[in-house]
Amino acid sequence: MxxxxxxxxxxxxxxxxxxxxxxxxxxxxxxxxxxxxxxxxxxxxxxxxxxxxxxxxxxxxxxxxxxxxxxxxxxxxxxxxxxxxxxxxxxxxxxxxxxxxxxxxxxxxxxxxxxxxxxxxxxxxxxxxxxxxxxxxxxxxxxxxxxxxxxxxxxxxxxxxxxxxxxxxxxxxxxxxxxxxxxxxxxxxxxxxxxxxxxxxxxxxxxxxxLDHKTDMQAAKIAARGKAAILGVLDPVMLLKGTLKDVEESAKECIKILGPGGGFILGPGCALPADTPAQNIHMLIECSHKYGHY
Ligand SMILES: [Zn+2]
Structure with missing residues (x-):
C-alpha cells in the first residue's frame, strides 16, 4: 500500500x-x-x-x-x-x-x-x-x-x-x-x-x-460555509469514462460554485475505479492549479 x-x-x-x-x-x-x-x-x-x-x-x-x-x-x-x-x-x-x-x-x-x-x-x-x-x-x-x-x-x-x-x-x-x-x-x-x-x-x-456528485452544491456551500471544508464532488464515473473536456468542464463548474470564500478541496466525490485513465486524473490536478486560485 x-x-x-x-x-x-x-x-x-x-x-x-x-x-x-x-x-x-x-x-x-x-x-x-x-x-x-x-x-x-x-x-x-x-x-x-x-x-x-x-x-x-x-x-x-x-x-x-x-x-x-x-x-x-x-x-x-x-x-x-x-x-x-x-x-x-x-x-x-x-x-x-x-x-x-x-x-x-x-x-x-x-x-x-x-x-x-x-x-x-x-x-x-x-x-x-x-x-x-x-x-x-x-x-x-x-x-x-x-x-x-x-x-x-x-x-x-x-x-x-x-x-x-x-x-x-x-x-x-x-x-x-x-x-x-x-x-x-x-x-x-x-x-x-x-x-x-x-x-x-x-x-x-x-x-x-x-460529498459525492449527487449532492446539491449550492445547498452544501450554504451549510458548510465558515464551518467545514467540502471535499469532492466530481463524479467518479465521469472521471472513468469522460473526455478531458468533460473533466475540465466539471472541475470548473465545481470550483465556480464551491470555491468562492474558500473551504473547498477539489477531488472525486467517491473512490476512483481502478481503471480510471491517468490522463483524466492529470487533468483534474491541472484544473485545480489553473482555476483553483482566488
Ligand atoms: Zn463514497
Missing part, C-alpha cells in the same frame, strides 16, 4: 493522500471473514453477530498487533516518513460506527433491526463498542504521523436521514471530539446524495465533509 501510494503521488502530485484499504479492515480485525481480490478492495464475507449477546464477547483490538490494522498503520508510517512533509496525509480510520456495526451484524439484519425498532438499547451498545474500536484505530493513525484521520459511514442511499441522525451522527460527533482533543482535523465521508443531511454532517464537527 505504501509503495502504491508513494508511486501514485510521484505520478500525480496531489495535495492529499487518503490511506485506506476499502471498508473491511476493522471488521476483519474483529474476526469477520474477509475476501481479498487482485484488483479491488477486500470485502466482508459474513457477519459475526448473530445474536446481540455476541457483542459481549467482542474486545477492542489493539491496532498495533491485530491484522490488518497493524499493516495499514505500517503503511501510514512509511508514507508519512517518505512524503509527509510534502503532502497532507489522511490515515482513514476505516469506517464509522454504523457502517462497522452493519458489517458485524449483516447490513440487512441491522437495517431491519433499526426499522423494526427492536433491541434499540442493544443496537446502541453495539454502536458504542464499534466507536471505541474506531477511536483506538483513529488515534493510532495520528500516532503514526497522519495529519488527519477520517471515517466513512452509510449515506442516504442506504439509510434515511432520520436513521442517520439517530444512529450515525451522534457517534461521529463523539469520535471527532476525541480527534479534536489531539488538535487534529477529521473528515467525514458519506456516499450518495447528501443534500438532506449536509447540515447534520457539518454539525458533527467534521473539519472536512466529503
Amino acid at each position: 505504501a509503495e502504491a501510494q508513494i508511486k501514485a503521488w510521484h505520478e500525480y502530485k496531489h495535495d492529499i493522500l487518503l490511506l485506506e484499504n476499502g471498508v473491511a479492515s476493522s471488521a476483519e480485525a474483529l474476526g469477520c471473514p474477509v475476501n481479498y481480490y487482485d484488483d479491488k478492495a477486500p470485502t466482508v464475507v459474513a457477519p459475526i453477530i448473530h445474536n446481540y449477546k455476541d457483542v459481549d464477547k467482542l474486545k477492542v483490538p489493539d491496532p498495533y498487533n491485530t491484522f490488518p490494522l497493524n499493516e495499514l498503520l505500517k503503511a501510514t508510517r512509511i508514507v508519512v516518513k517518505e512524503i509527509g512533509d510534502k503532502a497532507f496525509i489522511v490515515g482513514r480510520a476505516d469506517q464509522g460506527a454504523f457502517s462497522l456495526a452493519s458489517a458485524l451484524r449483516g447490513y440487512q439484519n441491522l437495517l431491519m433491526d433499526v426499522a423494526l425498532g427492536q433491541d434499540l438499547e442493544k443496537i446502541h451498545k453495539l454502536l458504542s463498542f464499534c466507536n471505541e474500536v474506531i477511536k483506538r484505530y483513529a488515534l493510532a493513525q495520528l500516532e503514526m504521523g497522519a495529519h488527519s484521520t477520517s471515517i466513512g459511514d452509510l449515506g442516504t442511499e442506504i439509510t434515511s436521514p432520520q436513521i442517520a441522525r439517530d444512529f450515525i451522527f451522534p457517534y461521529a460527533k463523539e469520535l471527532f471530539s476525541v480527534i479534536h482533543n489531539k488538535k487534529k482535523p477529521a473528515a467525514l465521508h458519506m456516499c450518495g446524495n447528501s443534500t438532506p443531511i449536509v447540515a447534520d454532517m457539518v454539525a458533527t464537527g467534521a473539519d472536512i465533509i466529503e
Whole structure:
C-alpha cells in the first residue's frame, strides 16, 4: 500500500493522500471473514453477530498487533516518513460506527433491526463498542504521523436521514471530539446524495465533509460555509469514462460554485475505479492549479 501510494503521488502530485484499504479492515480485525481480490478492495464475507449477546464477547483490538490494522498503520508510517512533509496525509480510520456495526451484524439484519425498532438499547451498545474500536484505530493513525484521520459511514442511499441522525451522527460527533482533543482535523465521508443531511454532517464537527456528485452544491456551500471544508464532488464515473473536456468542464463548474470564500478541496466525490485513465486524473490536478486560485 505504501509503495502504491508513494508511486501514485510521484505520478500525480496531489495535495492529499487518503490511506485506506476499502471498508473491511476493522471488521476483519474483529474476526469477520474477509475476501481479498487482485484488483479491488477486500470485502466482508459474513457477519459475526448473530445474536446481540455476541457483542459481549467482542474486545477492542489493539491496532498495533491485530491484522490488518497493524499493516495499514505500517503503511501510514512509511508514507508519512517518505512524503509527509510534502503532502497532507489522511490515515482513514476505516469506517464509522454504523457502517462497522452493519458489517458485524449483516447490513440487512441491522437495517431491519433499526426499522423494526427492536433491541434499540442493544443496537446502541453495539454502536458504542464499534466507536471505541474506531477511536483506538483513529488515534493510532495520528500516532503514526497522519495529519488527519477520517471515517466513512452509510449515506442516504442506504439509510434515511432520520436513521442517520439517530444512529450515525451522534457517534461521529463523539469520535471527532476525541480527534479534536489531539488538535487534529477529521473528515467525514458519506456516499450518495447528501443534500438532506449536509447540515447534520457539518454539525458533527467534521473539519472536512466529503460529498459525492449527487449532492446539491449550492445547498452544501450554504451549510458548510465558515464551518467545514467540502471535499469532492466530481463524479467518479465521469472521471472513468469522460473526455478531458468533460473533466475540465466539471472541475470548473465545481470550483465556480464551491470555491468562492474558500473551504473547498477539489477531488472525486467517491473512490476512483481502478481503471480510471491517468490522463483524466492529470487533468483534474491541472484544473485545480489553473482555476483553483482566488
Ligand atoms: Zn463514497
